Amino acid sequence: MLGDQLNRRIGALGAAQPGEARVLLVESATKLRSKRFHRQRLHVVLASMRNLAAELRHEGFEVDHRRSSSLAEGLAEHRAAYRPGSVRASEPLSWDAERLITGLDVQLVPSDQFLCHRDDFARWADAQGAKRLVMENFYRWQRRRLGYLMDGDEPAGGRWNLDAENREPPPKGGRGPWPAPMTWPIDDIDRAVVADLPPTAFGRGPGPATRLWPTSRGEALDRLRHVVDEVLPHFGPHEDAILQEDWHLAHTLLSSSLNLGLLLPEEVCDAVEAAYRNGAVPLNSAEGLVRQIIGWREYVWGLYWRWMPAFRTRNELEATRPLPPAFTGQAPTAMRCVATALDGVEQRGWAHHIQRLMVLSNLSMMAGVRPNELVEWMWASFVDGSEWVMVPNVVGMGQHADGGSMATKPYAGGGAYINRMSDHCRRCRYDPRLRTGDDACPFTTLYWDFLDRHRERFAHNPRMVRQIRGLDRLGDLDGVRVRAAEVLGQLDRGRL
Ligand code: SF4
Numbered sequence: 001m002l003g004d005q006l007n008r009r010i011g012a013l014g015a016a017q018p019g020e021a022r023v024l025l026v027e028s029a030t031k032l033r034s035k036r037f038h039r040q041r042l043h044v045v046l047a048s049m050r051n052l053a054a055e056l057r058h059e060g061f062e063v064d065h066r067r068s069s070s071l072a073e074g075l076a077e078h079r080a081a082y083r084p085g086s087v088r089a090s091e092p093l094s095w096d097a098e099r100l101i102t103g104l105d106v107q108l109v110p111s112d113q114f115l116c117h118r119d120d121f122a123r124w125a126d127a128q129g130a131k132r133l134v135m136e137n138f139y140r141w142q143r144r145r146l147g148y149l150m151d152g153d154e155p156a157g158g159r160w161n162l163d164a165e166n167r168e169p170p171p172k173g174g175r176g177p178w179p180a181p182m183t184w185p186i187d188d189i190d191r192a193v194v195a196d197l198p199p200t201a202f203g204r205g206p207g208p209a210t211r212l213w214p215t216s217r218g219e220a221l222d223r224l225r226h227v228v229d230e231v232l233p234h235f236g237p238h239e240d241a242i243l244q245e246d247w248h249l250a251h252t253l254l255s256s257s258l259n260l261g262l263l264l265p266e267e268v269c270d271a272v273e274a275a276y277r278n279g280a281v282p283l284n285s286a287e288g289l290v291r292q293i294i295g296w297r298e299y300v301w302g303l304y305w306r307w308m309p310a311f312r313t314r315n316e317l318e319a320t321r322p323l324p325p326a327f328t329g330q331a332p333t334a335m336r337c338v339a340t341a342l343d344g345v346e347q348r349g350w351a352h353h354i355q356r357l358m359v360l361s362n363l364s365m366m367a368g369v370r371p372n373e374l375v376e377w378m379w380a381s382f383v384d385g386s387e388w389v390m391v392p393n394v395v396g397m398g399q400h401a402d403g404g405s406m407a408t409k410p411y412a413g414g415g416a417y418i419n420r421m422s423d424h425c426r427r428c429r430y431d432p433r434l435r436t437g438d439d440a441c442p443f444t445t446l447y448w449d450f451l452d453r454h455r456e457r458f459a460h461n462p463r464m465v466r467q468i469r470g471l472d473r474l475g476d477l478d479g480v481r482v483r484a485a486e487v488l489g490q491l492d493r494g495r496l
Pocket of ligand 1: 334335336337338414415416418419424425428429430431432441442443444
């Protein structure tokens with residue numbers, strides 16, 4: 001079992017019984033040191049593996065849980081020690097892991113960790129013919145075939161998409177009914193994992209008394225119950241808002257559990273469906289979460305497999321800038337929105353989707369940061385990070401580096417968007433209304449400079465016509481270019 005397939009009910013382990021199969025789990029030193037991982041990212045993987053090993057032993061399985069220099073070495077050691085007749089594994093969740101495993105004489109069992117297997121996605125994509133692979137079409141296809149939030153052939157409530165009700169700015173005064181996330185006491189497994197983390201890890205570790213991220217199936221199910229009972233009724237309207245003093249709002253914080261396999265997507269959707277049918281949550285909240293799970297999450301999963309390996313190296317906007325030093329803790333930043341998002345990464349290995357897309361990713365795209373550097377950083381820095389998550393979300397969605405295969409227009413926004421959706425700007429050293437001068441918001445300056453630099457490309461995009469017309473109306477474009485050059489130099493030097 002690999003470290004992101006940690007569920008007794010899926011893949012190769014799904015049909016296995018104690019006495020019939022021995023379970024191998026490998027903690028690979030090479031993998032742990034392959035990136036500058038966040039401590040809580042490594043912690044959640046290692047503690048979840050160790051908890052699962054204990055649960056399987058309790059069930060009666062013989063478990064070979066070993067630490068080795070690499071996965072291949074661990075398997076070779078296992079074969080030498082036990083001489084198994086055959087070795088089976090679930091289809092890995094990443095391109096490189098699949099290449100590795102298939103070269104090790106391992107029989108692959110289809111993965112049922114997603115509701116849409118990548119072969120099913122390929123069939124859906126092929127059926128689109130020459131049409132774009134539009135998320136909304138995929139989502140409706142998923143709703144129909146899986147039956148979530150459906151009344152017969154029609155969507156519950158008569159509409160497929162209630163996004164328009166879920167884009168509200170922060171509530172006045174910034175306070176909302178945002179329930180505190182569940183936490184769990186630090187136990188002996190946590191303490192042992194903390195002691196084993198490599199020196200290359202960064203960020204705050206869990207604890208000292210409690211931990212935020214589930215590391216066992218039971219904890220993941222506890223979080224799901226809490227989310228459905230307490231959080232989901234408030235999820236939805238403010239899901240795109242950002243608040244200085246409240247990092248979680250009504251976000252579910254289920255992504256790390258889903259991406260490690262502790263929780264399965266159908267378990268989340270079944271619980272959401274039941275809560276909606278019981279009248280416990282409004283439709284816009286239920287639909288918003290079901291869309292995240294069976295829509296966006298499974299869509300990026302399918303696209304990853306369809307477009308790899310070329311997908312991860314695409315760089316259509318020819319970005320050449322290195323990752324800003326502020327992202328790796330080598331410099332502070334006065335940009336309040338960026339500093340808050342980076343503080344969330346440092347504290348807990350997490351930032352919500354708008355902080356990822358419209359703050360960190362948006363800044364990187366407009367500044368021209370190399371997409372693969374951002375992929376690597378997000379993959380290593382977030383508790384829910386993995387390649388299948390980050391390549392589509394960063395290369396496709398965030399950086400427009402796929403030339404528009406995923407999103408028809410770049411997700412670029414100036415300070416006005418962040419000002420509308422957050423409470424950051426009024427406490428920031430920069431002014432979101434200004435595009436030139438020392439006090440100009442870097443997002444606002446870079447937004448116009450980005451459009452200017454890529455004018456030729458975007459002039460032919462019907463969805464960018466309004467923005468290019470706005471660019472043409474600017475009377476101070478030369479001043480914007482001058483200020484943008486200053487901003488980019490300061491970003492590179494960690495002085496912004
Ligand atoms: Fe971010 Fe600009 Fe607002 Fe400052 S003014 S918080 S840099 S968007």
